[in-house]
Amino acid sequence: xxxxxxxxxxxxxxAIAARGYALIGPTLREGAIVCDTIRSVDDLPRGYGDVQxxxxxxxxxxxxxxxxxxVVGPVSWKKFLFPPRMTLFSATRTGKTxxxxxxxxxxxxxxxxxxxxxxxxxxxxxxxxxxxxQGDYIDPTYKSIRDxxxxxxxxxxxxxxxxxxxxxxxxxxxxxxxxxxxxxIVDGDHHFFAAEAGSDRGKEVLDAVPHASAGDVEKEQAAGxxxxxASSLTKQMDVEGLPQILKENFDHPAWDDVARxxxxxxNCTMVCPTCFCSxxxxxxxxxxxxxxxxxxxxxxxxxxxxxxxGGNVRPSARARYRQWLTHKLSNWVDxxxxxxxxxxxxxxxxxxxxxxxxxxxxxxRGHNTQE
Amino acid sequence: MTHEAIHASVMxxxxxxxHPVTIKRVIWETDDTFTLQIDMGxxxxxxxxxxxxxxMLYVFGAGEAAISISSDPAQPRGLAHTIHRVGxxxxxxxxxxxxxxxxxxxxxGSSWPIDVARGKDVCLVxxxxxxxxxxxxxxxxxxxxxxxxxxxxxxxxxxxxxxxFRVELEEWAKERNVEVLVTxxxxxxxxxxxxxxxxxxxxxxxxxxxxxxxxxCGPETMMKFTIDELERRGLPESQILLSMERNMKCAVGFxxxxxxxxxxxxxxxPVFTLPRVRHLLxxxxx
Amino acid sequence: MQTENLTEILRQHPFLxxxxxxxxxxxxxxxSNVRFAEGAHLIHEGQVANRFYLVRTGRVALEIDVNAxxxxxxxxxxxxxxxxxxxxxSPFRWHFNGVAVxxxxxxxxxxxxxxxxxxxDHDFGYEMLKRLSQIMERRLEATRxxxxxxxxxxxxxxx
Numbered sequence: 001x002x003x004x005x006x007x008x009x010x011x012x013x014x015a016i017a018a019r020g021y022a023l024i025g026p027t028l029r030e031g032a033i034v035c036d037t038i039r040s041v042d043d044l045p046r047g048y049g050d051v052q053x054x055x056x057x058x059x060x061x062x063x064x065x066x067x068x069x070x071v072v073g074p075v076s077w078k079k080f081l082f083p084p085r086m087t088l089f090s091a092t093r094t095g096k097t098x099x100x101x102x103x104x105x106x107x108x109x110x111x112x113x114x115x116x117x118x119x120x121x122x123x124x125x126x127x128x129x130x131x132x133x134q135g136d137y138i139d140p141t142y143k144s145i146r147d148x149x150x151x152x153x154x155x156x157x158x159x160x161x162x163x164x165x166x167x168x169x170x171x172x173x174x175x176x177x178x179x180x181x182x183x184x185i186v187d188g189d190h191h192f193f194a195a196e197a198g199s200d201r202g203k204e205v206l207d208a209v210p211h212a213s214a215g216d217v218e219k220e221q222a223a224g225x226x227x228x229x230a231s232s233l234t235k236q237m238d239v240e241g242l243p244q245i246l247k248e249n250f251d252h253p254a255w256d257d258v259a260r261x262x263x264x265x266x267n268c269t270m271v272c273p274t275c276f277c278s279x280x281x282x283x284x285x286x287x288x289x290x291x292x293x294x295x296x297x298x299x300x301x302x303x304x305x306x307x308x309x310g311g312n313v314r315p316s317a318r319a320r321y322r323q324w325l326t327h328k329l330s331n332w333v334d335x336x337x338x339x340x341x342x343x344x345x346x347x348x349x350x351x352x353x354x355x356x357x358x359x360x361x362x363x364x365r366g367h368n369t370q371e
Numbered sequence: 372m373t374h375e376a377i378h379a380s381v382m383x384x385x386x387x388x389x390h391p392v393t394i395k396r397v398i399w400e401t402d403d404t405f406t407l408q409i410d411m412g413x414x415x416x417x418x419x420x421x422x423x424x425x426x427m428l429y430v431f432g433a434g435e436a437a438i439s440i441s442s443d444p445a446q447p448r449g450l451a452h453t454i455h456r457v458g459x460x461x462x463x464x465x466x467x468x469x470x471x472x473x474x475x476x477x478x479x480g481s482s483w484p485i486d487v488a489r490g491k492d493v494c495l496v497x498x499x500x501x502x503x504x505x506x507x508x509x510x511x512x513x514x515x516x517x518x519x520x521x522x523x524x525x526x527x528x529x530x531x532x533x534x535x536f537r538v539e540l541e542e543w544a545k546e547r548n549v550e551v552l553v554t555x556x557x558x559x560x561x562x563x564x565x566x567x568x569x570x571x572x573x574x575x576x577x578x579x580x581x582x583x584x585x586x587x588c589g590p591e592t593m594m595k596f597t598i599d600e601l602e603r604r605g606l607p608e609s610q611i612l613l614s615m616e617r618n619m620k621c622a623v624g625f626x627x628x629x630x631x632x633x634x635x636x637x638x639x640x641p642v643f644t645l646p647r648v649r650h651l652l653x654x655x656x657x
Numbered sequence: 658m659q660t661e662n663l664t665e666i667l668r669q670h671p672f673l674x675x676x677x678x679x680x681x682x683x684x685x686x687x688x689s690n691v692r693f694a695e696g697a698h699l700i701h702e703g704q705v706a707n708r709f710y711l712v713r714t715g716r717v718a719l720e721i722d723v724n725a726x727x728x729x730x731x732x733x734x735x736x737x738x739x740x741x742x743x744x745x746x747s748p749f750r751w752h753f754n755g756v757a758v759x760x761x762x763x764x765x766x767x768x769x770x771x772x773x774x775x776x777x778d779h780d781f782g783y784e785m786l787k788r789l790s791q792i793m794e795r796r797l798e799a800t801r802x803x804x805x806x807x808x809x810x811x812x813x814x815x816x
Contacts, residue, residue: 088387091474093431098391098472136638137386137623250654277627280620284432291432295387298626305628308618309457319656327630334633499808529808556803558718558730563695563758566718566733568799575735590807 054354162345389474429474498589527569744768
């Protein structure tokens with residue numbers, strides 16, 4: 001474990017950028033902390049925290065100069081690995097002949113460094129890896145970006161009001177899969193990061209910036225930060241036997257109850273870091289000689305999602321909410337070997353009706369956890 | 372390549388990329404169903420499929436449709452799809468002529484098993500357009516006639532005008548130990564065949580339930596009542612297979628649209644054994 | 658001689674499977690062997706339902722006249738099946754035509770004769786009703802499925 005002084009954080013980012021990576025990290029945008037292109041440490045939302053609860057997100061100021069005293073915002077890293085809108089291919093037609101070129105059309109994939117990935121988000125990327133890289137087919141766009149991706153993970157020192165990573169086994173400390181993991185520590189006047197490398201290239205970057213060796217004190221402090229974070233969590237998902245319970249309760253009255261509240265707005269699926277449903281769109285130019293086929297994000301909450309010839313298999317709100325929850329917490333296990341949920345709490349924050357996935361799962365289980 | 376040796380091949384590393392192919396011939400089977408025979412061009416050399424699999428057919432600017440392959444798996448260069456004109460894309464496909472180009476990607480999906488049927492009786496039950504994905508099975512069975520025992524085809528359509536492949540139905544009926552029974556939901560005075568639901572045709576057969584494999588394909592309602600009838604006649608559920616259908620955008624398990632409980636119909640199906648999906652069949656709005 | 662042959666024929670028909678020897682004797686008195694050439698009518702819509710038929714070979718189409726559209730055939734009855742049950746249910750009239758679409762050999766059973774026997778021997782009557790209600794149930798189920806028009810372009814039931 002290394003110690004990196006807070007003043008060196010900027011150099012750390014520069015070192016990563018110098019190795020050819022475009023930095024993507026947390027930054028302030030219209031009252032929220034989102035993931036976007038950053039140029040330097042100055043773009044980080046230093047001194048900010050967030051307050052989250054069902055249907056509520058607010059920024060607040062913190063006075064200790066910390067860089068990472070917030071959790072997750074409405075944008076997740078899936079935006080960069082699984083772009084919301086993307087050209088699959090372009091078809092050109094001249095007379096009767098049609099030819100097709102792939103959307104990427106020879107352009108090199110970007111080399112991205114994700115700065116400030118939270119442990120739950122790292123798990124979310126692993127979840128999406130299973131979908132796009134480890135099945136019968138591989139998504140070439142996802143793979144080409146993912147292969148080059150540099151992960152600078154930050155362990156959580158504070159937790160959000162909607163977070164439940166511990167019960168999902170995904171945080172607040174990262175276990176593996178990062179290039180570098182930082183834990184931010186404020187000890188009186190001393191503001192520094194405990195840093196560990198999880199890969200050769202991560203080690204190489206850490207070695208390239210001023211650092212010291214961590215002693216037992218610092219190691220204990222780092223462990224203490226994430227332990228305190230874990231105990232500050234206020235929500236949890238009871239996952240024991242949950243996949244089977246959901247399968248067995250297809251007609252539970254709780255589905256009707258949540259259906260009365262759910263607006264089918266699809267916010268949850270958009271902010272969720274693991275939701276992967278997509279649809280295709282075909283556009284032509286005015287002359288009718290060129291047609292583009294685009295892929296864009298879709299949501300099982302939309303009216304058209306379950307259209308079939310002559311009807312719709314899921315017309316009701318009840319069926320759509322049930323589909324989302326059952327997929328996330330039950331079917332996903334059959335399909336990919338893990339649950340789809342990582343406990344980041346975004347769906348709770350950004351649901352205008354404040355629907356809480358941990359509460360709804362609990363309702364199906366039979367406990368009434370509402371106050 | 373024998374149809375058994377062919378592994379379901381994706382034609383390129385990008386499973387979403389359509390490959391331009393040319394229409395060789397258009398055959399109108401009924402007034403709303405037609406068969407497109409495809410000239411595969413460069414892709415023909417590597418392309419192969421198993422009975423029950425489907426391709427995604429792309430029409431310039433209009434989109435894609437998932438269409439079962441209805442031709443002989445032993446003749447991959449004779450690739451053909453029988454299409455029911457029912458939506459936007461299939462209507463555009465219906466307007467195409469010989470020489471026009473479309474995009475193809477595939478083949479996708481699970482297939483009707485042929486090997487496990489060796490030494491057994493095979494009963495194909497087709498409803499409407501459901502005969503199209505079963506025709507490749509019939510070709511495969513007849514190609515090695517002595518490997519299989521009794522072959523039965525029960526086929527139901529809306530009316531006599533909606534019957535597909537009428538000439539082939541008669542040819543198959545002439546083959547050794549092959550029975551073809553056809554029924555329609557309604558007929559006029561010129562129709563001398565059976566009239567009634569396809570399951571009624573079982574009244575005219577004596578099945579050896581333990582030795583019979585049943586492959587069922589058609590509208591979901593029809594498949595459900597056929598399964599009831601097959602079980603009433605003593606077929607074990609492990610010997611009943613069906614082909615499910617859902618909306619598909621990608622056909623490779625990425626878009627999420629075709630999920631049926633935990634199953635992706637595009638890659639875990641469309642052909643399923645009954646035990647795998649029977650607990651899902653009765654769930655409303657699954 | 659002919660009676661013995663008829664017994665054998667009756668024994669083989671699925672409709673009478675499991676019928677006791679005593680009841681078979683009762684039935685025999687109302688039974689006769691019949692044939693119809695292709696195109697012949699076995700029953701006529703609106704007429705008094707005096708007979709019902711156990712089809713042995715051939716095929717009978719049930720037809721309803723739909724005026725402007727000509728006769729519509731809605732069901733066929735084949736070997737091992739039964740044509741007609743209106744003989745047992747008031748007002749004892751046929752609701753459709755029955756036309757042989759192939760040469761038909763059948764056993765005709767005299768409806769009035771059987772009605773009397775059912776009234777006099779309730780055990781026998783129950784055996785008849787048991788079998789007929791089974792057939793009616795299956796026919797009703799089949800008809801409902803036909804109404805769904807599952808092969809139509811816009812199925813009535815959401816998949």
